Amino acid sequence: MTVLINNLVVDTPEHERARQLSAKYEGWNAESILRDAIDHEFVGQIALSSSFGADAVVLLHLVAQIDRTTPVIFLDTDRHFFQTLQYRDELVAQLGLTNLINLRPALEDVRALDPKNVLFQSDPDACCDFRKTKPLAAVTKDYAAWISGRKRAQAATRKAMQIVEFDGRNFKINPLADWTAQDVADYIRAHDLPPHPLVEQGYPSIGCFTCTKPVEEGQDARSGRWAGQDKTECGIHLSVYDGGGI
Template sequence: MAKAVRQIDVIDTAPRFTPETARAMDERWAGVETTEMLRGVFAEKPFEDIALVSSFGAESAVLLHMVAQIDRTVPLIFVNTQKMFGETLAYRDELAERLGFVDMRVYRPDPYLLAQKDATGLRWNYDPDGCCDLRKVEPLRRALNGFDAWISGRKGFQSGTRTALPRFEADEGRLKINPLADWNKARLDAYFDEHKLPRHPLEAQGYLSIGCAPCTSKVQVGEDPRAGRWRGWDKVECGIHTPEVDDPIF
């Protein structure tokens, strides 16, 4: 597994994809079944290198299984924030091995930045945005250096901020692909059952959206699936998923 190393002034040579590019891709694949769309994107991609990013959360197995049926050699990126549940790390290893991925890359927060900005490891308790930036956003940006596009597991039903989620977005000059944008919980559950995929061990305990241990709590009946993330804070996203400011879709 790749280990995070501190990098300064990294120059990313990835082509600059725009919101217009993303909208054109959305139109190109509108109405096409998800697996067929993914196969087509891999075969007809307008980019050179693509990565699959996964949190190995409650529903991650669906997208991981789909991609594994197409290309098990695609780089699979996991950001270990060093605040993860032990159950997530065990699930990651089990699922990646079971599905046969051969290039899983693990990135961690920059230890220099942690020493400077979160020496106590408690920043999540008073500045969750700053903690996410240190432990999620910066490592992923480093991990994606050199890639033209990446695949995300976001779903539109997960929260109010994702209801208009398109299949394709422009993200810091890259193309971000959301194959499951229009999937609902029932469809995901059916896929799990059909392919006999293992569930995240914490899901049965009421954790419907699973992130870092300090900022994840159980979801009560009737709550939004992501209500257990950053409970008590005016925060619904970690900062990885933010739309281009000039994208009128949002």
């Protein structure tokens, strides 16, 4: 992957490393990718970014089998469903994860930018920016790589996603890139893992309660996120050169 800065195509050693790792991991299963990334490629420099949403239990379970001390970053926007917060606490306890990092937006930003908690209506990008991107960007220096649960099948915007990406600042490891919704359901069933309680209420993708709706059967899984708006991503998965931070 290359990036564009001032109309110049930039291809760094990190982009080359991401390409090489993607080629190396092609055909590997998710557990093998994670084991290699955690125990070999990015020892002590890798964290799992988890939404504790509909599919999150898969990666949390896989990572817990490899190293329960792996940092698990949760972006606590103050706008989550209470079911998500309960689910987070239950999963962390059940899986024995010992390093949950709960990132909150800065209080001064809440007071200055969104004192009435309505910014998501008028400017959702700005809302995601101070509730998600900015808190996450503050800890990116602590890690070389992030594990993400994104999948190519989730949305048209993710179809070309590589197993390893470099966003200009950090590597993103996407061990579930080629997983389908059925693969996720099969894994959860095979390992008797608890589903997010909102899944059975029609939420295949779960974010803030203000910006998430249930979807009809057959619809794109992420179509309930910022439904009716152009917005499809919160910004944390955009390249830093796209203005999206990590």
